[in-house]
Amino acid sequence: MMHPQKTVYWLQGGGCGGDTFSFLGSEFPDVIELFRRLNLQLLWHPSLSNSSPADHELLLSNILTGEQPLDILLVEGSVICGPAGTGMFDTKNGQPKKELIYNLAAQAGLVLAVGTCACFGGFGSDQVTEATGLQFARKERGGLLGVNYRSKNGQPVVNLAGCPCHHDVIVGALISAATEVAWELDEYQRPIEWFSTTVHQGCTRNEYHEYRVEESDFGEMGCLFFHMGCAGPLVPGPCNKLLWNQQSSKPRAGVPCFGCTDPDFPRATPFFQTPNIEGIPISLPMGVNRAHYMVYKGMAAAAAPEHLKKRTSKV
Numbered sequence: 337m338m339h340p341q342k343t344v345y346w347l348q349g350g351g352c353g354g355d356t357f358s359f360l361g362s363e364f365p366d367v368i369e370l371f372r373r374l375n376l377q378l379l380w381h382p383s384l385s386n387s388s389p390a391d392h393e394l395l396l397s398n399i400l401t402g403e404q405p406l407d408i409l410l411v412e413g414s415v416i417c418g419p420a421g422t423g424m425f426d427t428k429n430g431q432p433k434k435e436l437i438y439n440l441a442a443q444a445g446l447v448l449a450v451g452t453c454a455c456f457g458g459f460g461s462d463q464v465t466e467a468t469g470l471q472f473a474r475k476e477r478g479g480l481l482g483v484n485y486r487s488k489n490g491q492p493v494v495n496l497a498g499c500p501c502h503h504d505v506i507v508g509a510l511i512s513a514a515t516e517v518a519w520e521l522d523e524y525q526r527p528i529e530w531f532s533t534t535v536h537q538g539c540t541r542n543e544y545h546e547y548r549v550e551e552s553d554f555g556e557m558g559c560l561f562f563h564m565g566c567a568g569p570l571v572p573g574p575c576n577k578l579l580w581n582q583q584s585s586k587p588r589a590g591v592p593c594f595g596c597t598d599p600d601f602p603r604a605t606p607f608f609q610t611p612n613i614e615g616i617p618i619s620l621p622m623g624v625n626r627a628h629y630m631v632y633k634g635m636a637a638a639a640a641p642e643h644l645k646k647r648t649s650k651v
């Protein structure tokens with residue numbers, strides 16, 4: 337049975353376009369098939385639409401007056417509020433884009449923040465750029481729309497975190513929105529469907545982690561937690577359960593996870609070093625007891641099987 341048609345508008349704020357690039361990597365289904373099967377009408381996407389600037393302005397005006405219904409608003413990139421709260425670092429037709437985002441969100445049935453910048457502010461959340469997320473500024477609730485914001489369907493902003501957000505998460509979110517499946521969200525409004533397990537769960541290097549068989553360089557076979565800054569055990573995210581381009585993930589390829597789904601991303605320390613005191617990581621896997629963990633890791637390293645120590649196991 338065909339779902340009732342829903343309209344979709346995709347807006348880009350302060351971002352690199354990486355979430356669009358990720359979305360276009362969806363294969364099953366591809367983007368065109370997705371919209372067709374879900375009966376979604378794409379009103380506008382900055383990379384996919386070819387209507388004239390005048391037609392686009394008319395469309396925006398009709399959405400803002402309520403003449404054109406807007407069921408799903410996707411925002412990619414952060415809301416730029418600098419300099420000094422004016423928003424003039426990112427404008428449309430001479431007006432701060434933050435005002436457009438605010439007004440579109442007031443008309444939308446549902447708002448999806450696509451990518452960590454739109455969710456939490458991300459890279460631009462410094463004192464100059466003053467970037468914020470739609471309903472969070474890093475870990476603090478509020479953002480552009482405020483704590484109490486609800487879309488016309490009565491829902492808070494749904495945060496599809498990631499830098500970029502995984503293409504299957506964007507597709508899955510659109511499927512849920514089109515079919516009106518209820519969301520269950522975590523404390524940062526990320527759907528628990530994709531953000532209730534860590535990147536570490538599902539990593540093919542888990543056995544190396546267990547026995548503390550560690551690497552100090554990229555592309556090797558062991559675990560990347562103790563020296564290479566892998567944030568896989570520290571952040572929730574779908575990587576390793578959902579593979580990128582149906583093929584791989586950073587840890588699978590020998591590159592540490594840098595924790596891009598976290599509200600505090602990007603962290604202030606280098607991505608590819610493990611902050612430590614006397615060789616002991618400052619941040620340990622979620623929920624573990626430091627003393628127990630270190631004793632266990634010491635014993636596990638001593639008990640590591642030869643095939644792991646000699647790295648004869650492929651990952």
Ligand code: SF4
Binds near residue numbers: 540541560587
């Ligand atoms: S490489 Fe990272 S994600 Fe994989 S097992 Fe080690 S710590 Fe976990």
